[in-house]
Amino acid sequence: MRSETSSTPATGPLAGIKVIDMTSVLMGPFASQAIADMGADVIKIEAPKGDLVRQIGPGRHEAMGPVYLNANRNKRSVALDLKQPQGMAALKRLLVDADVLMYNVRPQAMARLGLSYEEVAGINPRIVYAGLFGFDQDGPYAARPAYDDLIQGATTLPHLIAKASGGIPRYVPTAMADRIVGLTGVNAILASLLARHRTGRGDRVDIPMFETMAAFVLGDHLGGLTYEPALDDGGYARQLSPERRPYQTRDGYICALVYTDKQWREFLRAVGREALMDEDPRFASYGSRSRNIDHVYGELARIFLEKTTAEWMTLLEEADVPFMPMHDLLSILDDPQLKATGFFIDTDHPSEGRIRTMRIPVRWRNNPAATVRRHAPRLGEHTREVLMQLGYAPAEVEAMLAAGQAAAAPDIVQD
Structure with a gap:
């Protein structure tokens, strides 16, 4: 058992990389957490009301639920009202020397904010502008919203579950699409950073959920439909066997x-x-x-x-x-492999008290160890810190907070 603090210096293979994270809920935050875990300085931009995922699940305090805690460690939280010019101006200051901008709203919404790729590249041509959203922008679904359940259904998963079980269609009981697409986004961002190292140019990177998950599922289940003419109706027989179960x-x-x-x-x-x-x-x-x-x-x-x-x-x-x-949600906590490798970490969160989290699974032999160096932040916990690093005077920061152009977490009162 060990406790990590927010003062732990950044280590890991991405130390020195600055990421502006405008994502919310799960897919984007899961991806940006993976990047933060590798040492990047990830600055999470939230609206003054905060990321919706903060409200999911039981919690000791409002807006600090377990799904949020497990997808937002190693980040700094800055709360800005981007609908106000002063809030947008602060964001654009952050973009000047950022390596990556991540977002997971529809590209049309970014354009309405004045944050299209062209506008952001005008501020910083070296930036990797990474969008994680529903659909490839060349198709008829381009402007549609998307969620994990919808993408699971559209990429045949409920159909396959019903076919294998002889029951009704069901979604996989975890946010599979969000996490798979999130990890695909991490790969794409890292590849873009490597390309920028060679060329000096940034890039726009689109990571669509539908197409990513279609490739993921159909890699197994396209089956005989791979051929022309088709050899069967598709499906991987072993995975679809009703007897394939514990x-x-x-x-x-x-x-x-x-x-x-x-x-x-x-x-x-x-x-x-x-x-x-x-x-x-x-x-x-x-x-x-x-x-x-x-x-x-x-x-x-x-x-x-x-x-x-x-x-x-x-x-x-x-x-x-x-x-x-075959573990359940309690027995996995006592798995001897996970215990021996220190997978679960008990840590002291400054507002939430003692919590259980999970260590970074990957280990690097020739890089300084990546660590859980920052707790998942309270809403606006780092607003003052980051704005002052941008050159705002303390009085300017307080004026922005008073006008609702930014928001900051209140001081923690210790009992």
Whole structure:
């Protein structure tokens, strides 16, 4: 257990990179947090009412919910009213020497604010102007709003879940599209920074949700539709098998994947059924198992009922067959791998008290370690600090706050 403070200096491979983060809710903040985790100075620009995601989930104080806390560490929060000239002027001062501007509203909204790529590049031609939004701007959906649920549905995920389960269509119970597209955005931004290093020029980078997720899902499920003429109606049979699920044991569940021929022989030897691969052609090879996947998985389901979860974990480890426990939201906190690697961190947040967070999963051998150096900020926590770094006099800052052109978090009163 260790506590991180906001005074920890920036480390990591992106130390020295300045990012102006105009994103909100989840997709953009998740992406900008990843960049901040790698050492960049990410300045989160919020409206005076704050990012909507602050309101999601239980919390000790208003506007400091858990989804916000887990997507906004390592950032500084500046609250500006961009509808007022003074607020916009402050933002444009920030852009002068920024490396990246990130946003996740529709490009049409950025243009209405006077922040189109052309206008921003006029302020700073070296900037990487990165938009994470719903749809490629060359298509008929260009001006539509988009959310994770809508993109999941449009890229066939609920259909695939219903097909695999025989039930009704459902969304994946996590913001999968937001996070996948967010990480795609991180990749695109880093590539653009590398290109700028070679050319000296910035760029506009569009990261559309629909097209990104369509490529992600259809990489598995385009199947026979890959060919002209089509060989089938699409879909990856193993992933769509109704028997592809955690296996019920005598006293619980376990996740196991008997996949290669070697793993099958070792597994069958361990359960005393060595002859099955030779006697039943449906089990003889990877190809035949794939063509008969429902039968194969059904047989495995029957076998796994014969032992307890603990017995299976011992047997599978000895046979070198891949397995993992089926965790719930409480048991994962005690996973021995996550404990040994220090994945969960207990930290003291100045307003929220003791909270649990997750460390940066990636490790760099030849770069200073990236750290959780800043807590997720309160709304406007760094407004005064950042404005004064821009050259505003303290009296000017206070006048902006009094006029509602900016907002700042109140001082924390310690009990």
